[in-house]
Each structure stands twice: as structure tokens, then as C-alpha cells.
Amino acid sequence: MSATPLLELRGIDKSFGPVQVLRDVAFSAHAGEVTALVGDNGAGKSTLVKCISGIYPTDAGEFHFDGQPVSINSPRDAAALGIEVVYQDLALCDNLDIVQNMFLGREKRSGIVLDEPTMEQMAAETLAGLSVRTVKSLRQHVASLSGGQRQTVAIAKAVLWNSKLVILDEPTAALGVAQTAQVLELVRRLADNGLAVVLISHNMNDVFAVSDRIAALYLGQMVAQVKTTDITHSQVVELITAGRSGNLGLAAEPVSNGAGAAPADTTPGAVR
Amino acid sequence: MTTTVVKKEGPAAVAPTPTVGSHLNNYWRRVRGGDIGALPAVAMLLALCVGFSIARPSFFTAGNFANLFTQGAAVTLIAMGLVFVLLLGEIDLSAGFASGVCAAVLANVVTVLGYPWYVAVLAAVVTGVVIGTVLGLLVAKVGIPSFVVTLAGFLAFQGIVLMLMKEGANISVRDDTLVAIANRNLSPALGWALAAVAVAGYAAVQLLRHHNRAARGLLTDPIAVVVARIAGLAVILGAAVYVLNLERSRNVLVVSLKGVPIVVPIIALLLVAWTFVLQRTSYGRHVYAVGGNAEAARRAGISVDRIRVSVFVICSTMAAVGGIVAASRANSVDPNTGGSNVLLYAVGAAVIGGTSLFGGKGRVLDAVLGGAVVAVIDNGMGLMGYSSGVKYVVTGVVLLAAATIDALSRRRAAATGTR
Structure with missing residues (x-):
């Protein structure tokens, strides 16, 4: 190439x-x-x-x-x-939902308040860009996801930040x-x-x-x-x-x- | 609204737009899956109230209703701080006597040294911050289990209270403002006004959120559910203010006693403020993250140690606030302030409300709901004329029951994969 x-x-x-x-x-x-x-x-x-x-x-x-x-x-x-790395143990928080996990540590804010709609929209766009259709709702806790879905979330989290190398x-x-x-x-x-x-x-x-x-x-x-x-x-x-x-x-x-x-x-x- | 399932185009349309029916359905499924939230606390509260009302008609009076708030206030405030510590899966056994130390500082500053009330309150709160910082640093930086650190604090603070009290004498608190906190009431009109402001504020936040999300094409709760929530809050607040505004003096000619106790808006304000911090700021998000998976939080760039210290600071500071309210209610501080059952009541309140002892799950509202359950048990058992021995046993059993529900729902959730 x-x-x-x-x-x-x-x-x-x-x-x-x-x-x-x-x-x-x-x-x-x-x-x-x-x-x-x-x-x-x-x-x-x-x-x-x-x-x-x-x-x-x-x-x-x-x-x-x-x-x-x-x-x-x-x-x-x-x-x-x-450069983003998706480790084998995924490093996701079970008690947070998909959007919260994807933005963990890099939350979007307006003032001191979390900008949830923007984060949810960006997460949805990223998942759509990867043609992910397996997750029901972006607001479901990661604990309720299957292994493949978790892997998908972890990968999407790595891709979210305009990364070049995953x-x-x-x-x-x-x-x-x-x-x-x-x-x-x-x-x-x-x-x-x-x-x-x-x-x-x-x-x-x-x-x-x-x-x-x-x-x-x-x-x-x-x-x-x-x-x-x-x-x-x-x-x-x-x-x-x-x-x-x-x-x-x-x-x-x-x-x-x-x-x-x-x-x-x-x-x-x-x-x- | 109730039957159409519209599939919208666009990235957000990964799920059908929820209807009222599907909303209730989802809720029921979550409950069955072990995510029971505050359900046990509300059920227990209703059952206890009905039971005590039947057994002792004097329980179901406006006067006793007002008593419940002032009796449960200190424990509820301490429990609100404990929720933060429990969210990390830690424990603070010293919170009870920390509130005692802060109350003793308050009494010394205002009564012995003669400073104005606000200096005393500031001194008490600063004492709480210092205590929390020390405990937090010992847990986070030195790495001692919080159970041991705070157990040591439990003993040491008990001793500090004794020393501050000059070996057992009690110090009275006569300052009008301080006494008013737990012993005076708002005027009926002010009570209504505050309730109206609360409902209007809640409605504004909920509707604005619904509007914003809908405008961006994101999934929203059905508007009927949003309106129902607002109406529910309005009904509860309205009924509470109405009952509290009834005359509850036994002899109106001697003294009139009506209105919302001043401590109620204080609790409400702190409830809203801490809920905002936990749910709407990145700090709160990080607290949940550290409680859920500390390693994931660390890799996400969150300073886990700083979060760990901060929750102990919040806990001890809220204990200070609880201590101030306790001193106000008793008009004095004695070596047993914050002692005996205060700590267990506070931990019990948080756990009964639905905060998990395993970390990662809980809300500040849990402390208020659980605090209400604890206050009702304490008050109702008193009216039934049981000895304090029986009260201790029953409260211990209730705490154990709440912890059992927590553990079982967690196991069920693990089995069904909802948490």
C-alpha cells in the first residue's frame, strides 16, 4: 500500500x-x-x-x-x-454504561457539567462508523454485554479519539x-x-x-x-x-x- | 404513543423509541435482573409506617411526622457522606465519632471560647476536612485497609471527644442560630414557597433535558414518564409540606408549633448538591469508575489516589455537618455525641437505601431513603415502648437484612448479567 x-x-x-x-x-x-x-x-x-x-x-x-x-x-x-492499545482484559467498568466507558477519563463537558448528549452522539456515530449493530442501547451497563460486545466497545473506545494506530x-x-x-x-x-x-x-x-x-x-x-x-x-x-x-x-x-x-x-x- | 414503534434513521437509532409500556417493561426487567435500586427501602418504609400506625395511632400524627425528620437528620447526613466511601468499596467506621469530635469543636468554640456561630460551624467543618484528609491519605498513600484505619479512628476520636469534653462534662449549646437548625420551623408560607421552587426546578431540569435530547435525535424517556415523575415529586412534597404545616402544639395558647423543620431544606439542599456532583460532573463519574474497576480508571488517566482521598474528605465533612445538627438537636454536646448506634445507623441507612457494600453502586438519595427507614424504626419502636436493648437488636437485624438483599441481588445480577 x-x-x-x-x-x-x-x-x-x-x-x-x-x-x-x-x-x-x-x-x-x-x-x-x-x-x-x-x-x-x-x-x-x-x-x-x-x-x-x-x-x-x-x-x-x-x-x-x-x-x-x-x-x-x-x-x-x-x-x-x-496510538491506542486495547488490552486483553479490556479495562471496562462494569457499573458504567457504554457511553460512559468510551469517554472515561476524557469526558466532554460544558462548564463543569458533563455534556451527555454530545458524548452519546459521538459514541453513536463512532459505533455507526464501525457498522456495529449488535448493541441494543448505548445506555446499557457494560455488565450486561456479551464478550464480543465488550470487545466491540473497547475497540470503539480506542477508535473514538481519531487514532491512527490501534x-x-x-x-x-x-x-x-x-x-x-x-x-x-x-x-x-x-x-x-x-x-x-x-x-x-x-x-x-x-x-x-x-x-x-x-x-x-x-x-x-x-x-x-x-x-x-x-x-x-x-x-x-x-x-x-x-x-x-x-x-x-x-x-x-x-x-x-x-x-x-x-x-x-x-x-x-x-x-x- | 403507546403502540407505535418508530425506527428512526441516523446513528442514534440503534433501538426503537421507547413507549410508556416499554419503559415500564424495561424497569421491571431490570428489577427482576437484580437491579432493584431503592425498591426495598421504599417497600420497607411503607410497611413500617402502616404497621406502626396500626399498632400505635400516635405514630400517625403530624407531630410525630415532624419528629421523624429531626430524629433522623444527623444519621441521614452522615450516611450521605458514607455513600461516597461505600461507592469505592471502602468503609468509614469512624464517621460517627468524627461527627462527635466536630460537634465538640463546635461547642467549645461557641460556648467556651464565645465566638459567633458561623466561626464555630466553620471550625467544625474544617475539623471534618482535616480528619477526612488524614484518613484518606492513610488509606490511599500508605495503603492500609480502610477498615483498619477507620477502626483506629473510631477509638481515637472517641478519646478526643472525651478530652475535648474535659473528661465527661457536657457543654451546652445556647446560640440561637445553632439551636434553630434542628428545633425551629420555617413559616408555613416559606415552606410552600420552597416546595414550589423545588418542583419548578426539577421540572425545568427534566423538561430541558428531554427537549435537548429530542432535538438531537437521541433516545428520550417518553414525555408521559417525565411528566409523571414531576407530578410524583409535586404530590410528595405537597403532602409533606401540608402535614408539616398543620398545628402540632398540644396547647396552642402556650406556643404554636407548625411549619417545615429548618433541617429539612438543609438535607434537601445537600441531597441536590451531592447528587449533582455524583451524576453530572466528571468527578462523580470518576468516583463510580474507581468503584467499578480501579485498574480501568487508572488506565483512563484518572488519579485513583486523589479520588480515594477525596471521598474520605467528603465523608468526614458530612459527618461534621451531622455533628452540628446533632448538637443543635440536643442543645448540647456530651462525650456520647456521635457514639453508640450513630455509625451503625448511618451505614445501615446507606445500605438499606440500596448503596452496595461492594462498591460502584449507590446514590445520595439512598442515604435519605435509608435514613427515613432507620428513623421510623427507631421512632416506632420507642412509641411501642420497647427497651433500647430490643431496638439495638432490631436495627442490627435490619442492617443485616439490607446487606443480605445487597449480596443476593448482586449474585442474581451476576447470573443474569445485568450488573
């Missing part, structure tokens, strides 16, 4: 004490595309996301947003750039078949609306259903970032579990990075 990625990371290193969690990671996300971020447990997906969203500072590496070099030092910086952390992990389909449809629509979407998932069916690109992390290294159409199901699984597949990944000539990191160097951590 667009020549310059919306978000581009280069050479990201991150250690927690003696443990190096991210090693020279490069990652890019394009506007209008869904980029799936895959990897086994402990591969560094969550750490990478937390670096992007400003929760963790990085040890080394550069961020480019819209072609400009930026530094993200706090969640506030990330939000100012238009990161979804396993949005379908706890959902049934029908609800998973709904949420994936919504993810696809976000990208079609021009947002850059990063989807973290363990589910290969989901990944192949909606993503345009797949980025695979293996033990803290980005082993491949390729178009979804250029890769097969089993190749992705090999990348996740072994860090290489055919000429992709660590063993062959490094495709993008992971320079000099032979698989033998990393095997001590890979005995599982």
Missing part, C-alpha cells in the same frame, strides 16, 4: 536486568493494513506492544511515525500520536465462534477505514482471515515480516516454534534483521 509505513521501529533492544527480551527488533505497520504480530509465549509480543505504547522505555532503537522520528516515553506520548492484544481469545467472526469483521473494517491495525493473536485461522502482513517474533527477535499472501499456514507455525522456515527466518540469509544471531546462539533458551 503506502510507501512509508505509519509506524516503523528499527533496532529495538529491551532488557529486564540480565534478561534480554527484545533483540534488534524491526517492525512496521502500514495505514489501511492489518499487521498480525505472532509468536510463542515469551517471544516478546507484549513487551514490544508496551514499548510502542510507552509503558516500557526501550534500551536502544528508533521510532518513526508517519516518516518522522519520534520518541515515545509515556502512554501520553503514544496517545498524542494517535493495537489489539488477543481480541478473540475468550470469544465463541460467532463473536470471533464479529470482532474479526470489525478489525478488518478498522483497516478499511484507513487505520493501521496491529493484531496480536495465537489463532492462525484469525491471522490468515484478516491480516495483510504477518510479523513473527521468536525469542525476542523479529524473524520475518512478510505479506500474508506470500506465506503458508505451516510456514508461520514453523517460524513461531523454530524461528525459521525454509529460506525465511534465522537460519538462512537474514531477511530483515536478526543479523549474526545463529539459531545455535539462542537454543539454550529454547529448550521446551
